[in-house]
Amino acid sequence: MDMKSVEQPNALVDHAAEKADAAIRSTQRATNNALDGLSATVQDARSHVSPMLNRASEQAAALAQRGIDAVRTSSQQVREKAVQATDVTAGYIRNDPIKAVLIAAATGAALMALVGLLSRSRRD
Numbered sequence: 001m002d003m004k005s006v007e008q009p010n011a012l013v014d015h016a017a018e019k020a021d022a023a024i025r026s027t028q029r030a031t032n033n034a035l036d037g038l039s040a041t042v043q044d045a046r047s048h049v050s051p052m053l054n055r056a057s058e059q060a061a062a063l064a065q066r067g068i069d070a071v072r073t074s075s076q077q078v079r080e081k082a083v084q085a086t087d088v089t090a091g092y093i094r095n096d097p098i099k100a101v102l103i104a105a106a107t108g109a110a111l112m113a114l115v116g117l118l119s120r121s122r123r124d
Contacts, residue, residue, distance in 0.1 A: 093100040
């Protein structure tokens, strides 16, 4: 075997190895570029989503506060109306005590009659 016939396969192997190394480096560069692009996209998305989440959180807090304020206002109005109804009732009783007692007695009798009817209909 001559030297040239031994060198040819070695040269082919070296050439194939160089091509394989070049392909690996090219793949690594492409992968790194893709990962860099993906990282930039994730950072960009994060920078857009974060303000939206903050805004949504602020809006939810404002909505909750408005709900609390509405409940307070409604509660205050109910209290005021209850006090007003109590005052009107007390004034009515003061002005016409006999009529108030008769109305209360009639209402009590009507309720007792209704309870009696309901209890009988359940037994039947």
